Amino acid sequence: AQSVTQPDIHITVSEGASLELRCNYSYGATPYLFWYVQSPGQGLQLLLKYFSGDTLVQGIKGFEAEFKRSQSSFNLRKPSVHWSDAAEYVCAVTNFGNEKLTFGTGTRLTIIP
Amino acid sequence: GAVVSQHPSRVICKSGTSVKIECRSLDFQATTMFWYRQFPKKSLMLMATSNEGSKATYEQGVEKDKFLINHASLTLSTLTVTSAHPEDSSFYICSARASGYDTQYFGPGTRLTVL
Numbered sequence: 637a638q639s640v641t642q643p644d645i646h647i648t649v650s651e652g653a654s655l656e657l658r659c660n661y662s663y664g665a666t667p668y669l670f671w672y673v674q675s676p677g678q679g680l681q682l683l684l685k686y687f688s689g690d691t692l693v694q695g696i697k698g699f700e701a702e703f704k705r706s707q708s709s710f711n712l713r714k715p716s717v718h719w720s721d722a723a724e725y726v727c728a729v730t731n732f733g734n735e736k737l738t739f740g741t742g743t744r745l746t747i748i749p
Numbered sequence: 750g751a752v753v754s755q756h757p758s759r760v761i762c763k764s765g766t767s768v769k770i771e772c773r774s775l776d777f778q779a780t781t782m783f784w785y786r787q788f789p790k791k792s793l794m795l796m797a798t799s800n801e802g803s804k805a806t807y808e809q810g811v812e813k814d815k816f817l818i819n820h821a822s823l824t825l826s827t828l829t830v831t832s833a834h835p836e837d838s839s840f841y842i843c844s845a846r847a848s849g850y851d852t853q854y855f856g857p858g859t860r861l862t863v864l
Contacts, residue, residue: 670852677840677858678857678858679753679844679856680844680855681855682852685852687851726792730851732851735798735846736795739793740792741791
């Protein structure tokens, strides 16, 4: 069965510092990978996705993620965080022809001045 | 593009009443819509998948007679919580996907409180 692990429940970063959020997946087939961001009381907004091709993908709001098949990882990065980036970040995986997404439990990001 | 709306954003109802939540894809045709439930500090739990014009497919453990799903058009799906009880209080989120695409776009969610 497929699974997604986000090992960090909560991360605190200073404004202007760099950020990396970890996501590991367990999947038999070629994965389609997603990062979503969820603000309190809100739905999920798609940040970026990887289906195939270049393993470094760029998303909205200055985020990027790198797919590393050998490590079964799809970590999210941002070179310099802003206070408005404080939110819950959720990694998800599916594959071609599969309707369902499997979600990680999320990482809550706190930004300090 | 790819905007999904939900209505209402918040609803408070008395125990025993029914509540309808609407999910609309505003700028694309959604052949498939998904309904999720989210508990505090937990990941999204898929309740059901609905394809336009077909009966919804419910996940194991989800009561189909309690959570009625209708996907009558390519832009609208509804979730009706029938005879709601306090344990049904939760955050309900829908998502929509266009045919041939693998990306789900999520609505902003509906906070249901049953008194």
